[in-house]
Amino acid sequence: MRHTISVLVENKFGVLSRISGLFSGRGYNIESLSVGETIDPKISVMTIVTKGDDQIIEQITKQLNKLIDVIKVVDFIEIDHVEREMVLVKVAPKKENRIEVLKLVEIFRGRIVDSGAATFTIEITGDEGKINAFIELITPFGIKEFVRTGKVAIAREGTKRQ
Amino acid sequence: MKKTGAEILIECLKKEGVKHVFGYPGGVVLNIFDVLYDEKDIKLILTRHEQGAIHAADGYARASGKVGVALVTSGPGATNTVTGIANASMDSVPLVVFSGQVPTMLIGNDAFQEADIVGITRPCTKYNYLVKDVNDLAQTVKEAFYIALTGRPGPVLIDLPKDVTVGKTDFVWPEHVKIRSYNPTYEGNKWMIKQAAHEIAKAKKPVIMAGGGVIISGASKELKELAELMHIPVTMTLMGLGGFPGTHSLSMGMLGMHGTYYSNMAVQNSDLIIGIGVRFDDRVTGKTASFAPHAKIIHIDIDPTSIRKNVRVDIPVVGDVKSVLREMLKVLKEEGVREQWSAIRKAWLKQIEQWKHERPLTYNYEENVIKPQFVVEKIYEVTKGDAIICTEVGQNQMWAAQFYKYDKPRRLLSSGGLGTMGFGFPAAIGAQFAYPDALVIDIAGDGSIQMNIQELATAVINKLPVKVAILNNHYLGMVRQWQEMFFKERYSYSNLDVVPDFVKVAEAYGAKGFRATKPRDVEPVIREALKVKDRPVFIDFLVDWKEKVFPMVPAGASIDEMIFEEKKEEEEKKLRAVK
Ligand SMILES: Cc1ncc(C[n+]2csc(CCOP(=O)(O)OP(=O)(O)O)c2C)c(N)n1
Ligand SMILES: [Mg+2]
Numbered sequence: 001m002r003h004t005i006s007v008l009v010e011n012k013f014g015v016l017s018r019i020s021g022l023f024s025g026r027g028y029n030i031e032s033l034s035v036g037e038t039i040d041p042k043i044s045v046m047t048i049v050t051k052g053d054d055q056i057i058e059q060i061t062k063q064l065n066k067l068i069d070v071i072k073v074v075d076f077i078e079i080d081h082v083e084r085e086m087v088l089v090k091v092a093p094k095k096e097n098r099i100e101v102l103k104l105v106e107i108f109r110g111r112i113v114d115s116g117a118a119t120f121t122i123e124i125t126g127d128e129g130k131i132n133a134f135i136e137l138i139t140p141f142g143i144k145e146f147v148r149t150g151k152v153a154i155a156r157e158g159t160k161r162q
Numbered sequence: 163m164k165k166t167g168a169e170i171l172i173e174c175l176k177k178e179g180v181k182h183v184f185g186y187p188g189g190v191v192l193n194i195f196d197v198l199y200d201e202k203d204i205k206l207i208l209t210r211h212e213q214g215a216i217h218a219a220d221g222y223a224r225a226s227g228k229v230g231v232a233l234v235t236s237g238p239g240a241t242n243t244v245t246g247i248a249n250a251s252m253d254s255v256p257l258v259v260f261s262g263q264v265p266t267m268l269i270g271n272d273a274f275q276e277a278d279i280v281g282i283t284r285p286c287t288k289y290n291y292l293v294k295d296v297n298d299l300a301q302t303v304k305e306a307f308y309i310a311l312t313g314r315p316g317p318v319l320i321d322l323p324k325d326v327t328v329g330k331t332d333f334v335w336p337e338h339v340k341i342r343s344y345n346p347t348y349e350g351n352k353w354m355i356k357q358a359a360h361e362i363a364k365a366k367k368p369v370i371m372a373g374g375g376v377i378i379s380g381a382s383k384e385l386k387e388l389a390e391l392m393h394i395p396v397t398m399t400l401m402g403l404g405g406f407p408g409t410h411s412l413s414m415g416m417l418g419m420h421g422t423y424y425s426n427m428a429v430q431n432s433d434l435i436i437g438i439g440v441r442f443d444d445r446v447t448g449k450t451a452s453f454a455p456h457a458k459i460i461h462i463d464i465d466p467t468s469i470r471k472n473v474r475v476d477i478p479v480v481g482d483v484k485s486v487l488r489e490m491l492k493v494l495k496e497e498g499v500r501e502q503w504s505a506i507r508k509a510w511l512k513q514i515e516q517w518k519h520e521r522p523l524t525y526n527y528e529e530n531v532i533k534p535q536f537v538v539e540k541i542y543e544v545t546k547g548d549a550i551i552c553t554e555v556g557q558n559q560m561w562a563a564q565f566y567k568y569d570k571p572r573r574l575l576s577s578g579g580l581g582t583m584g585f586g587f588p589a590a591i592g593a594q595f596a597y598p599d600a601l602v603i604d605i606a607g608d609g610s611i612q613m614n615i616q617e618l619a620t621a622v623i624n625k626l627p628v629k630v631a632i633l634n635n636h637y638l639g640m641v642r643q644w645q646e647m648f649f650k651e652r653y654s655y656s657n658l659d660v661v662p663d664f665v666k667v668a669e670a671y672g673a674k675g676f677r678a679t680k681p682r683d684v685e686p687v688i689r690e691a692l693k694v695k696d697r698p699v700f701i702d703f704l705v706d707w708k709e710k711v712f713p714m715v716p717a718g719a720s721i722d723e724m725i726f727e728e729k730k731e732e733e734e735k736k737l738r739a740v741k
Contacts, residue, residue, distance in 0.1 A: 010343055013292070018284060025285050055470060062467040068289045068309060071343040 002031070002051050004083060004153045007064055008072040011037060011044040015069045019046060022067065028052065028060050032085075032150030043071065047152045076153050083153045086125045090145040091138060092118050101141055108134045119144060167296040167327035168194040171260070174303035176203055177335050180231050182222060182595050183207070184215040188235020189275060190262035190324040207595065207624065210616035212239050214588040216246025217614065220255050221589025224575045225550055226596040227380070229256045229310050236262040237275030240321075241282065245582060247317045248286040252579025253401060254378060256315035258306045265325040266294055280321050288316030296329035301336050308339045313346025314465040315378060346464060350481030350489060358436075358460045358477045359493040365434035365458075367510045368394045371417065371446075374401030374578065375439015375463055375483045377571040382406065384487035385438065391494060393507035394436070395514050397425035399446050400559075401578040402439070404568035409547070414514065415523070418446035419715045420560045423724060424517035426715070429454050430722040431513075437461045439483045442472040443579070448721035462486050521726065523564050525709070532681050534558070534633040534705040538565035541603060541631060544688045549601040550575065550593050552586040554610030556640035558633045560711040562605040584613025587630060591617055594626045601629070601692070608634040608661050618671035621698035628698045629691050635707040636661050643710045647725070668700035677702040 009015045016035060023030050031049040038045050050060060057075065064073045076083075093101045098120075105112060105122050108130065114121035124134050128151070135146075165173070171194060175183065184207045187195045198206050209215040212234045219230030230250075234243055240261035250257045264273040280292045289309050291302050299322075306318040362368060376385050382405055389396050389412050396406045397417040406413055417425035429435065435457045440446070442461075447453040450473055458476040461469050462483055469478045479486050525535040538561045541549075547567055553559040553576040568574050575593060577585040586604040594602045604611075611632055621628050633639075641656040665675030674694050678687040678701065691699045713724040 014280065014284070017281070021285055059467060059471060062469075066465070066467050068341065068344050 001053070001057070001077075002049065003057050004076045004081075004151055005048045005050060005061065005064070006074045006076065006153055007046040007048060007070055008038070009044050009046060010069040010071065011042050012069055015044070016046075018067055018069060019048075019064070022063055023050070026059075026063065028056065032148075034150035034152055047150065049151050074155070076155070080156045081153050082156060083127050083151050084125055085128065085131055085149055085151045086123065087131055087135070087146065087148040088113070089122045089124070089135075089138060089143055090119050091122065091141050092144050093120070093141040097141055101138070104134070104137055110134070164330040165333045166193070166197075167299055167322070167329050168197045170296070170299050170331070170333045171303065171322070171327065172197050172201060172204065173333050174300055174335065175231065178229070178303070178307050180204060180229075183231045183233050184209055184218040184222070184592065185233035186212050186215055186235065186239055188239045188262060190236045190264060191233065191322075191327075193324075193327055194233065194260075194262070194322075206233070207620065209588065209591075209620045211614060212242030213246055213584065214591075214614050214617040214620060216243040216257070216259065217249070217582075217585050217588035218592035218595070218617075218620075219257055219259075220246060220250050220585075221552060221575055221592030222596045223250075223255050223257060223592075224253075224589065225572055225593035227572065228596075229258055229307055230592065231258050231260075233260045234262070235275070236264055236279070237277045240279035241277050244282060244286070245580075247283055247319065249577055249580040249582045249585060250317040251286045251288065253577065254315050254374060255317065256310040257317035258303075258310050259317060259319045261319060261321050262327075263292070263321045263323040266323045267325070269323065279319065283319050286317075287319050290319040290321070292321045293323070293326050296326050296331045299326065300334060304336050304339050305341065309341070309344065313344075347466075347480050348464070348482040348485055350462065350479040350486035352489065354477060354479045355486060355489045356493055358462075358479055359490050359497070361434055361458060361460060361477060362392060362394075362436065363494065363497070366506075367432045368392070368434040368436060369428050369432040369457075370394050370396040370406075370436045370438060371399070371429070371440055372396055372402040372405045372438050373399045373440030374405075376402055376405035377439075379439060379464070379483040380571070381439070381484035381487050382571050384484055384491065386410070387491055388487055388494075391491065391503070393503045393511065395428055395511065397421070397428065399440055399443070399578070400563055400576055403563060404571045404573045405439075407569040408567035409569055414518075416563050418721060419448070419717075420564065420711050420713065421446075421715075421721065422523055422564075423521035423713055423726075424514055426713075426721040426724060427517045428514055429457075430720070432457045435459045437463075438487070439463060441465075441468040444472070447473060448715050448719055448723075452720040521713070525727065528706070529681060531706045532678060532684060532703055534635070534703070534709055535561050535565050536681060537631060537633060537684055537703045537705065538562055538605060540684050540688055541605070542566045544685065544692065545601060545603070549573070549603050550590075550597065552576070552590040552593065552602065552604040554586040554604065554606045555581045555583045556607045556610060556638065557635070557643065557709070557711050558605050558607040558610065558639075560640075561633070564711075566605075583607075583610040587611060587628075588614050588617050590628045590630070591621055591626060594628050595624075602627075603629040603631060606630050606632045607639060608632055608636060608664075609638045609658055611664075612662075615667065618668065618673050618698060622672045625696050626698055627695050630698065630700045631688075632664055632700060632702050633705050634661065634664065634702050635705050635709070637707055639707070639709075640711070646710070647714075648716070664700050664702040668698070673698040673700060675700045675702065677704070679704045
């Protein structure tokens with residue numbers, strides 16, 4: 001089962017390496033990982049998407065908690081939350097397809113953030129379903145380059161653990 | 163007045179009550195060594211290899227319960243400590259290791275003797291630091307000692323760039339330390355403890371499985387009280403030996419791969435396993451799918467990650483063993499005193515007695531060749547069980563675990579988790595520094611002792627009366643045993659062909675050397691060796707190279723699938739049961 005885990009850490013030298021080392025050293029899988037500062041610049045938040053059965057996920061959250069620099073670990077599986085990811089896609093559609101691509105971007109409420117003679121760079125933000133659907137539809141038009149941020153997640157206001 | 167980082171470091175060590183630092187000098191720590199030159203309160207013990215230093219600090223910590231401290235130079239000095247750090251980490255030993263580092267300016271430039279020791283030791287320390295500013299030094303040292311010793315203890319490394327120890331600032335010792343992201347759980351959950359107590363009261367065939375956590379937490383008294391109150395037999399992991407008295411009628415000795423028949427049978431037939439300060443290592447559980455198949459499992463440990471890592475657990479209790487056992491005893495006494503535990507337990511304890519009788523720990527004694535088990539047995543007899551025993555790794559380690567009875571905690575210092583050959587001798591040196599008047603004996607193999615044999619110099623110069631009993635079988639015996647049993651007797655590179663004359667080696671260093679070649683020599687030689695008080699002693703016991711460690715559970719089998727020593731008819735009579 002796939003879990004999105006948010007890890008609040010001390011914003012210190014070497015912390016990312018402690019976390020990634022934990023995953024590689026113990027053979028846990030990381031599907032995506034994103035890191036950024038919180039409002040308090042001394043604290044960072046990492047959002048990790050990982051996969052495993054209950055026993056492995058239990059170990060992952062415990063092992064994360066055991067790291068000295070980890071302040072808090074939240075597994076969103078039991079929490080009503082919002083997830084977002086952003087992708088940047090550079091496409092090079094044939095001339096006759098350019099309009100269709102622009103429509104697609106509009107439908108997905110994306111934005112063109114750069115355009116060249118033969119390319120568009122599209123920014124799409126959304127949850128996993130939306131991103132995957134967009135990728136599926138845009139692929140036939142010819143993707144030149146593709147980057148994604150990895151997921152970030154936040155609990156919905158006023159929700160408790162289900 | 164401002165002090166240099168080096169001076170501040172030494173002041174910090176004094177504040178922490180450190181008396182001994184095990185170390186080795188080199189370029190970037192010369193200024194720290196220079197401060198130590200005039201220092202009266204702290205003695206630096208110069209080992210002959212950084213691995214010796216780190217294991218000595220470890221032995222010091224295991225024997226005393228205090229933090230062991232090591233100081234080494236950058237690059238090779240630091241990397242030489244890695245085995246010892248990993249070793250301490252696996253066995254939860256509190257260490258603080260100071261490594262020199264090239265000046266901050268040069269870090270990352272592949273400077274002379276630069277190694278990324280913080281990166282290298284990240285996965286095998288509890289925590290590590292690179293100090294970048296002399297103003298952070300005192301706080302860092304304070305935190306390091308706190309982290310090393312609290313919760314589940316472990317090694318902490320502090321990397322000290324040269325410019326930091328040369329730089330000057332005011333020395334301010336932080337009296338308190340609080341780390342918001344580090345709050346070990348000491349008190350167990352009361353409700354869980356109650357559930358556990360109820361299970362214990364209900365169980366017909368309970369077994370206590372005690373591990374190193376009992377010793378670290380100082381909970382031997384509580385454990386004994388629990389076992390005696392409820393009449394529960396106790397088995398121990400290698401790390402747990404001594405946590406419960408080995409001579410107690412409820413003791414079943416060690417369990418697992420080379421555990422006693424009765425321990426393994428009791429676990430496999432039990433209806434309740436009470437795991438206390440254990441981590442259910444694979445050497446103990448054998449095949450986990452068939453481990454204790456009829457039992458509920460209560461697991462008490464301070465480290466939540468130990469729980470449900472290897473085996474299923476019905477009642478987890480996260481907390482310090484001592485505090486949890488105290489609470490549990492309270493509950494049991496409040497609720498269970500009416501019961502007649504001795505009557506309830508009678509059948510189960512009788513069954514265990516029967517297993518003990520069926521297959522005691524034995525070996526085939528011979529008149530003409532020294533059996534290694536006989537040596538350990540004699541050491542036990544002569545020392546009356548009152549020694550600190552260190553071990554190397556291999557057959558020697560298992561025989562030391564099986565045939566010496568440990569009645570008190572911190573009397574067996576053995577590399578459990580990592581299984582590090584070369585640990586025992588330097589650890590014995592460390593233990594002797596912690597307890598100058600104690601009798602410290604390293605039970606060694608001829609292979610292992612050669613891994614840190616240079617520490618003879620350290621022991622000689624410091625007049626340490628450490629005894630090393632070498633069970634010399636001219637083989638990497640444990641490897642040979644596996645090859646005999648599981649690789650069709652193909653002894654691939656396990657014969658040590660050239661083994662030095664250990665008596666001469668000892669003498670060359672200025673130590674004392676003895677040798678025993680016949681069983682009748684064994685006891686007199688031990689007695690002679692114990693008389694030596696002013697220098698280390700090597701005793702070379704030429705033992706039967708064919709001897710194997712039994713019982714044995716093959717890797718991956720259930721722990722009741724044990725292989726035993728074959729007994730020859732005529733030897734049957736001489737079979738010695740060890741009580
Ligand atoms: C540093 C290290 N290298 C290799 C091993 C693998 N190993 C385990 S036991 C053993 C043989 C030990 O030989 P010896 O010290 O003579 O002890 P014996 O088994 O003969 O009593 C070896 C090589 C180890 N445990 N540690
Ligand atoms: Mg040997």
